[in-house]
Amino acid sequence: xxxxxxxGRGLRTAAGAQLVDFSSNDYLxxxxxxxxxxxxxxxxxxxxxxxxxxxxxxxxxxxxxxxEAELAAFTGRERALLFSTGYMANLAxxxxxxxxxxxxxxxxxxxxxxxxxxxxxxxxxxRFAHANADDAARRAGEATRLIGTDGVFSMDGDLAPLPQLAxxxxxxxxxxxxxxxxxxxxxxxxxxxxxxxxxxxxxxxPVLVGxxxxxxGSFGAFVAGDATLIEFLVxxxxxxxxxxxxxxxxxxxxxxxxxxxxxEPERQARLQGNIARFRTxxxxxxxxxxPSATPIQPVVLGTxxxxxxxxxxxxxxxxxxxxxxxxxxxxxxxxxxxxLAATHTPAEIDGLIAALAAALPx
Ligand SMILES: *Cc1c(COP(=O)(O)O)cnc(C)c1O
Numbered sequence: 001x002x003x004x005x006x007x008g009r010g011l012r013t014a015a016g017a018q019l020v021d022f023s024s025n026d027y028l029x030x031x032x033x034x035x036x037x038x039x040x041x042x043x044x045x046x047x048x049x050x051x052x053x054x055x056x057x058x059x060x061x062x063x064x065x066x067x068e069a070e071l072a073a074f075t076g077r078e079r080a081l082l083f084s085t086g087y088m089a090n091l092a093x094x095x096x097x098x099x100x101x102x103x104x105x106x107x108x109x110x111x112x113x114x115x116x117x118x119x120x121x122x123x124x125x126x127r128f129a130h131a132n133a134d135d136a137a138r139r140a141g142e143a144t145r146l147i148g149t150d151g152v153f154s155m156d157g158d159l160a161p162l163p164q165l166a167x168x169x170x171x172x173x174x175x176x177x178x179x180x181x182x183x184x185x186x187x188x189x190x191x192x193x194x195x196x197x198x199x200x201x202x203x204x205x206p207v208l209v210g211x212x213x214x215x216x217g218s219f220g221a222f223v224a225g226d227a228t229l230i231e232f233l234v235x236x237x238x239x240x241x242x243x244x245x246x247x248x249x250x251x252x253x254x255x256x257x258x259x260x261x262x263x264e265p266e267r268q269a270r271l272q273g274n275i276a277r278f279r280t281x282x283x284x285x286x287x288x289x290x291p292s293a294t295p296i297q298p299v300v301l302g303t304x305x306x307x308x309x310x311x312x313x314x315x316x317x318x319x320x321x322x323x324x325x326x327x328x329x330x331x332x333x334x335x336x337x338x339x340l341a342a343t344h345t346p347a348e349i350d351g352l353i354a355a356l357a358a359a360l361p362x
Contacts, residue, residue, distance in 0.1 A: 011023075011320045013315065017315075017318070018318070019315060019318055019319060019320040020318060020319050020320065020344075020348050020351070020352070021320045021341075022319055022320060022321045022338050022339060022340070022344075022352055023320050023321055023322045023337070023338075023339060024339060024341065025182070025213070025214040025215070025339060026214070026215075026217050026341060027185065027186050027214065027215045027271060027295045027339065027340070027341050027342065028185060028186070028191075028215050028217065028260075028261070028267045028268070028271065028341070028342050028343075029217070029267070029341050029342050029343035030215070030216060030217025030218075030257045030260060030267075031217035031218075032217075033217060033256075033257075033260065035256045035257075035259075035260060036217055036218060036253040036256045036257055037253075038256070039249075039252040039253050039255065039256035040249040040250070040252055040253040040256075041249070042252070043063060043248055043249040043251075043252035043253075044247075044248075044249040047061060047062075047063065047248045047249070048248070049247060049249065050244075050247055051064075051244060051245035051246065051247055051248060052244075053244065053245065054241065054242065054243060054244055054245055055082070055240065055245045056234070056241055059244060059245030060245055061245070061248045061251075062248075063248040063249075063251040063252045063255065064082055064245060064246065064248065064251050066251075066255060067080075067082065067251045067254055067255050067258075068080045068081065068082055068222070070255060070258055071210070071222050071224060071258070072224060074192065074258060074261075074262070075184075075192065075193070075195075075208055075210070075224040076192075076201060076202075077202055077208065077224040077225055077226070078202075078225070078226050078227040078230070079224070079225065079226070079227050079229075079230040079231075080222045080223065080224040080230070081222060081223050081224075081230045081233055081234065081240065082220060082221070082222050082245075082246055082251070083220065083221045083222060083223065083239065083240060083246075084220060084221070084239075084243055084244075084245075084246050085211075085213075085219075085220065085221055086111075086113060086179070086181050086209065086210075086211035086213070086221035087113040087116075087221075088221070088239040088240075088243070089113075089209050089211075089221040089222065089223055089239070090111070090113035090114050090116070090117045090177075090179060090209060091113065091116060091117045091120050091239045092117075092223070092233060092237035092238070092239040092240050093117065093177055093207055093209060093223055093233070093237070094114065094117025094118050094120065094121045094123070094146065094148065094177070095117055095120040095121045095237070095238065095239075096232065096233055096236045096237045097121075097145070097146050097175050097177070097207070098118070098121045098123040098145045098146045098175075099121060099122065099123065099145075100121070100122040100123065101122075101123070101124070101143070102121075102123050102124070102143055102144075102145035102146070103123060103124045103125075103126060103140075103141055103143035103144040103145055103146075104118045104121065104123040104124070104125050104126070104144075104145065104146045104147075104148065105126050105127075105128055105136055105139060105140060105144055105146070105147045105148070105174075106118060106125065106126075106127050106128070106147075106148045106149065107127070107128060107130055107131065107136075107148070107149040107150065107153075107160060108127045108128065108129060108130045109130045109131075109150070109153050109155070109156065109330075110127075110148060110149055110150055110179070111150055111154060111179055111181070113179075114148050114149075114150075114177075114179060117148075118148075123145070123146075124143065126139050126144075130153075130156075131153075131158060131159075131160055131161055132161075133161045133164030133165050133167075133168060134164075136165060136168055137168050140168060140172050140174075144172050144174050145174055145175065146174055146175040146176075146177060147165055147168065147169050147172075147174050147175070147176050147177070148176075148177040148178075148179070149162075149165060149177075149178060149179070150178075150179050150180075150181070150182070151178050151179065151180035151181075151182070151183040151187070151193060151194030151195065152180065152181075152182035152183040152186070152187060152194055152294050152296065153182075153296075154181065154182055154296065155296070155298065155324055155328065155329050155335070155337060156290060156292065156296065156298060157182075157290065157292030157293075157294040157295070157296030157297060157298060158290070158291065158292055158294075159183075159187070159194055159197070159293075159294075160178070160194065162178065162194060162195065162198045162200055162204075162205065163198055163200065163204075166200060166204035166205055170204070175206060175207055176204070176205050176206060176207065177207040177209065178194065178195060178205050178207070178208055178209065179209040180193045180194050180195065180208060180209065180210055181209070181210065181211040181214055181221075182214060182215075182294065182295075182296060183195075183197070183294075184210045184211075184214075184215060184216075185214070185215025185216055185257075185261055185268075186215050186268065186271065186294060186295060187294060190261075190262070190265060190268075191215070191261050191265070191268050193208075193210070195208060202225060202226055206225055206226065206229060207223065207225050207229065208223065208224045208225065209221065209222070209223055210222050210223075210224065212254045212257070215261075216254055216257040216258070216261075217253075217257050218250060218253040218254040218257050219246070219250050219253075219254075220246045220250055220251070220254060267342040268342070270342040270343075271295060271340065271341065271342040274295075274340045274341070274342065274344050274349060275293065275294070275295060275297070275340050277346060277349050277350075278297060278338075278340055278349050278352075278353070279297070281349065281350060281353040282297075282353055282356070285353050285354075285356070285357045286357075287299065287353070287356055287357060287360065288300075295339050295340040295341065296337065296338075296339055297338045297339070297340065298324075298335045298336065298337050298338065299335055299336040299338065299356070299360070300333050300334075300335040301334055301335055301336065301360075301361070302332055302333065302334060303332075303334055304323070304325040304326070304334045306334065306361060307323035307324070307325060307334040307335055307336060308323045308325075310323065310336055310356075310359050310360060310361075311323040311336065313355075313358070313359035314336075314352075314355050314356070314359050317355040317358070317359070318351070318355070319351070319352050319355050321336050321337070321338050321352075322336070322337055323335070323336060323337075324336075324337045336356075338352070
């Protein structure tokens with residue numbers, strides 16, 4: 001299956017049928033917004049396609065500089081540092097802030113890149129029960145140096161108990177790292193993310209990781225925090241130092257997305273409306289959902305076979321929803337991962353509900 005560029009919001013199957021896409025992380029519908037395409041093209045004409053070197057050599061350009069300043073302002077932090085991907089940002093943060101012999105505590109359902117970061121750090125990794133700060137407190141020890149979690153969980157759509165984790169991190173004198181890949185642009189006032197939702201700042205959550213390939217509709221990632229933290233990462237983080245800087249046109253597209261986020265908040269409002277409509281209609285149709293208030297709305301089916309069968313039936317009815325299976329999710333919790341976007345119409349949501357009601361096992 002590949003994305004049909006002409007149609008914009010749809011996916012075309014190998015057989016040529018057009019599917020309504022309920023599987024993307026492009027929550028605000030910005031990935032194909034003309035303002036991003038124009039920013040990218042204009043910047044490429046002016047500054048070229050590639051950055052030519054790493055940030056610390058000669059790859060750091062005016063668009064990077066401007067985007068970092070704008071992301072720092074958006075997140076209310078002193079500085080932001082760009083990374084090529086969220087995966088690399090998490091490797092960088094964990095390997096830089098925790099070392100061999102120290103302890104890292106991660107939520108059991110944290111993103112794979114946080115787990116791999118703990119491995120790269122050579123730290124002792126302990127996982128706590130999902131979204132359970134009491135369990136995290138029980139498992140914390142003298143050596144605990146860093147506590148990490150997603151803000152919004154990518155396969156469940158629920159939020160981490162950030163106020164309680166911040167309390168624990170403070171008591172343990174440990175770093176708290178929040179990966180808000182699915183929260184920024186979507187959750188909290190002005191789409192400022194899960195931290196804004198809880199009213200938490202740099203003092204409570206010193207390390208914020210954000211990505212630009214989801215609600216921002218672009219590509220790349222950043223870490224935002226105090227100037228001393230960012231300077232430390234610049235000096236120490238190998239996934240920052242030893243890699244080519246993100247192309248400037250990509251940074252220009254992210255800047256365009258950020259401008260739209262701030263100046264046109266109606267996208268977030270439409271997305272919230274679509275989430276509410278989906279949940280109301282699902283309840284009316286007797287479809288069991290999890291308590292997610294975000295665009296990620298899983299329908300847990302149990303076996304991989306059941307999830308795949310439902311995916312096929314939905315495709316036959318014109319909807320692209322992907323089955324997510326172990327090891328991406330815990331054994332026995334294979335699911336349909338439905339994602340809503342600001343660009344879905346009421347008719348598309350109602351149509352998906354009807355198709356789900358027909359496709360799901362009774
Ligand atoms: C997607 C995602 C990442 C990785 O970001 P990329 O920019 O795609 O590498 C990291 N953390 C979470 C929670 C994600 O969902």
